[in-house]
Amino acid sequence: MAAILDFVIAFLIVLGGAFALIGSWGLARLPALMSRLHGPTKATTLGVGGCLIASMLYFPSHGMSWSAHELLITLFLFITAPISANMIAKACIHGRHVYGDAVAKYEVPLPRPPHPDAEWATFGSTEAAKPE
């Protein structure tokens, strides 16, 4: 029984580590800023998640007390990861708007909001959207 549990723990650690590595590799090799964002969002979900589940299994099975902190780490990561990704995406949209498409060689052009009077919220209002 203990051997099976050790196998499961080892598998989860290797899985989590592999996904963290693939996420970082994606951050390094994908072509444009917006597609690079997809790498780190992945590392925080399954990469960290695998390691945390392994930790939750390991400590009780080796005679130490069960800890709930892994659940909290997961919760805080799931709250903060989308917000930081959203901030980076907003900065990317804004940078392209100010400096033109020169900074965004591989980026797909940004679409307009379908409603004619609307603008993306990064630019606030339609009047404020035009750079000098």
Next chain:
Amino acid sequence: MRRLFPHPGLTLLLVVMWMLVLNELSVGGFLLGLFFGTLVPLFTAPFWPERPPVRYGWPLIAYGLLVIGDIIVANFQVARLILFCRNRDLRSCWLSIPLDLQSAEAFTVLAGTISLTPGTVSADISTDGRHLLVHALDTSDPEAEVARIKARYERRLMEIFR
């Protein structure tokens, strides 16, 4: 009761999180958690004048399980893209998703879900609050992707936030 606990969900969340931080079940910890769980919603109540009615029930739990399942499946898809797909074969595109949801809280949950499931990152919302800007790493059919997100996540959120 309503005046003492203006936001019962937040009170419950704070108590549970306080107990998890303490990492033990004790009466003292519960009372202190309840103390914070009462005070924090009372002092922050002016920040949310209109609270959307959230239904804490089976749909919410089912939605959480569905999102966790989707995160695991999508992780493998994006891992395959990163490892085996050449950059020029990636079909990245922007999606603008028309929103039927009403409240800001529902938008936040939908945007967070989209960002957490790998392959899509939510970037922005339109000023009229009717469209969500999403970046997809690789899609063969943007229309179908928008329809999938609407059918899979937004329809379920409509049942939770109503």
